[in-house]
Amino acid sequence: MQLIKLIKPILLASLCAVTSVAIAQTKVIYNANGYSPLYKGKMRHGEVNTFTALVIKDGKVVKTGPDNLKNSFPGATLIDAKGKTLLPGLIDAHGHVIGLGNNLSQLDVRGAKSVDEVTAKLKEFAKDKKGWIIGRGWNQELWSNSRFPTAADLDKVVNDRPVILSRVDGHAIWVNSKALELANINADTPAPAGGEIIKDEFGKPTGIFIDKAETLITQHMPATSAQSVSNALDAAGKHLLSLGITSTHDAGIDKTTWQVYKQRAELGTLPLRIVAMLSAASPDLNMMLKAGRYQDSQDFLSIRSVKIYADGALGSRGAALIEEYADRANHFGLMLETQQKLEQLFTLTFKSGFSANTHAIGDRANKIVLDAYQNVFKQTGGILLRNRMEHAQIVSPEDIPRFKTLKIIPSMQPVHATSDMHMAEQRLTNKQLQGAYAWQTFLNQGSTIAAGSDYPVELANPFDGLYSAITRMDHNQLPENGWRASEVLSREDALRAFTLGGAYAAHQEFKVGSLEQGKWADFILVDQDYFKVPIEQLYKTQVLQTWIAGKLRYQKDSAKPE
Template identity: 80%
Template sequence: MLLKKLIKPLILASLCASSSYTLAQTKVIYNANGYTPLYKGEVQQFSTLVIKDGKVVKVGGDTLKNSYPDAKLIDVQGSTLLPGLIDAHGHVIGLGDNLSQLDVRGAKSVDEVTNKLKIFANNKQGWIIGRGWNQELWADTRFPTAKDLDKVVNDRPVVLSRVDSHAIWANSKALELAGITAQTKAPEGGEIIKDEFGNPTGIFVDKAESLITQHMPEASKQDISDSLDAAGKHLLSLGITSTHDAGIDKATWEVYKERSELGNLPVRIVAMLSGASPDLNTMLKAGRYQDANSFMSIRSVKVYADGALGSRGAALIEDYADRTGHHGLMLETQEKLEALFTQSFKRGFSAHTHAIGDKANKVVLDAYEKVFKKTGGILLRNRIEHAQIVTLEDIPRFKKLKIIPSMQPVHATSDMHMAEQRLTEKQLSGAYAWQSFLQQGSIIAAGSDYPVELANPFYGLYSAITRMDHNQLPKNGWRASEVLSREDALRAFTLGGAYAAHQEFKIGSLEQGKWADFILIDKDYFKIPIDEIYETNVLQTWIAGIKRYEKEKNIIDK
């Protein structure tokens, strides 16, 4: 036992010493087709990148490497080199969990879901957890029922999250264990879908989800750590060097700080405390957290204002076009939002608020404006996460109130057909309005909202540039006036995310003194036909001048 206690610190010391040597060595990456947006300027092209102590020394032309005769030379053989991509809105542990749970994303029918469930259940004990169903992809777009799941699994609880995480589908065993009956009432901000006889069907929307999920087994710290590693490995393979984690609980907060202190986080993480956590005040009192190497930053709170469009939980000013009399769900009142903002600002934390519907965006903007006048906090780089459906009158308020629109381009191409059914032309006038935000001077922080959407940032870049699906439809793009240029899209996935995290002088571009986070890809992002952008493959991913991922051995070290 004593030997084990001695060995672990020795191994850690050895690893740290090795890592320090790797960081200290000067490296010259050359023969690159390099591009980097500049913090103040256009995109710069280069062929050589010089790295020292994990940071950028200089970028330049072919002859630059001659100035560093003692450096380690790395010939990248003409590969395109970009700054590491930043996903400004994801769910890290959710992604890691999803990689080991039942995945029914893309299923075209209830039968396809239950067939996958049947196979999965054969090798799984206890609760069966999964996600990804989307009734909008089915011929019958009505919500499914517990009875559909019961046909396959009726002896164990089954809980499947909708693709957007704003509704769950549970079997009868789960309802039984949770004590759900016809008399059960949904909490404020939630809905229990019931049949014509008033019986719960097995679908729970937004805050009603907790009626079921509170009975699910809690993840251990080791479970969380394992999910972090699984997610990190996946993100690195996609060229993501930094990600913002939109809402963490206390256990995850503890794991993140522990892993940060050990220096073994797989990617850079900017974590938002969950505003719905009962431990929020405890975490706020501990103060903001930032490690020395910019791998972990905790300085914001994720607040939830409404639901999602797919489950008709997004809060709208006027009726849903396809559900008369229904306006969606506000998860918090304006007063509660103001209280959460005030609580956050007083501790120096910014507030990043989920708002999808136009009513939710208006209420959130009203709440920010009111609290700014009373408490301050306007300079904390507060954000609205998603900002999907905003009235034309409210778009300029983002700029006035210095609110960052944190948006996920792939949502537009995933939602476009559904949005046309759910919303009127008036409601769509300010929907997914990236170019409108950009033109008024707002800085867009782009992300994916993984695992709601796939984490691949090249899907997001493609959606931002085309507003088309992967079959290049609709022709010329959906509501094409809101497309972004290739440069602006890349900036949103790099410097935009960095700025939103107060890190624009540390990451987001390959400029002198910043961390050397970069990727090598198999296509020239700026020159290939637009329909090839989403097919881009990442060859290597580097963080702080250290190679963290390699797809294949195509690079020659000298």
């Protein structure tokens, strides 16, 4: 009896607490300049909804509408958006989370205009560093001679420790002589299939390793710890949230990252939503596939796809082409896997219930991958898994319709076009460029584009990508009217590609990607009107707040909370 007397007030108090929590969990964002694409079962030419109030309960959207909506929720927490533009949280459909986090603490030589500028930064960076010196970002196309550098260039400033600097696209590394020595690399070292060791006129390795040849060096680097992965995750998450990215697709994770992500998801400490792809290059792929797909209850982590690598990158002349490179005779790029191997990987992936997301940049790689998909679909099935082509940069015009026929999603990064346009004109002929970065062509045939940045290859700022998609110009508004301007996107279609496009590619179009009833309330407040700001100002958009599931996750210093 005494126990019952004690339980009743506890139950009453609990019920009161639940009621008050429920009321507190209802929020109304009002006085907003709100825009959101609408799904409505369509991924193309959908209308954009406008509103000034957003009602949120238990982290999800209740409804959007005019400001007087707040009168219907008298117990809700009211938040004044002060007239700022409100957009759905942006989704980056192709990035490298841990790579970005690591880059924030490693040597960054992005944008360096010469070898001397790189080595000057290396010299300064190396002063207080021990062991391997790791960096990224060099791009020989920005240098006056556009030639690959050498180990000797690095030796001038660091010769007592190994140095490894990844090219901006991650498809080549530049190392010093100490790294060559530790890896026992010499003139007789053969390049693995799918890789190239750049050698001088005497047959000696110069210090440049392309695609699969990178492993000749990287296998000797210290193993990555779970703690370092977790630290990189936090650093990357903080950066991405500040850019308005509420969800990111991580294009290729290893076992350690897979374990960290799952542990952090179970603890509820992931900084943003992550759609992770298992790396087909991982020796632990079979084990991870056998563990099955993963989805946490709050949709912060989804693992249901495999990242497969078909060819290299255009900048390092590793993209596999049907015809030779215009600036390197008798060179056709590198296929990292044979068609037979691709078909084996697809079969394994589909039978495990996972989608296959395949990196393919050159027209030959895209053609071979499409052939491989087609063959496996006939034999094994898997066509409805929303398989993807990551990048799909240079595609033969006759192969573009096959994406629609085979239900392959082109996962494309608009900023690649504006970063690559000058280099692409040198590497490729006009004929080869007919199907290059063909966003509008893909959309017109009914394909869904999932847009991203490929950070840290490119900067992660999605407003750079939106600007590139809409203009196909650099930040100086060149070339006038845009490069191969027939492929530009409208502001509506660009926003859709960076929201619902990524959501659809992740099987999440009913959960995120737009601010519609029942979806997670992931949204951002920005300092200018995306649809009305002069186009030349669009990339300068600043994110003031980033919200995930109705909770404030990022606040710009100048925009203090109410």
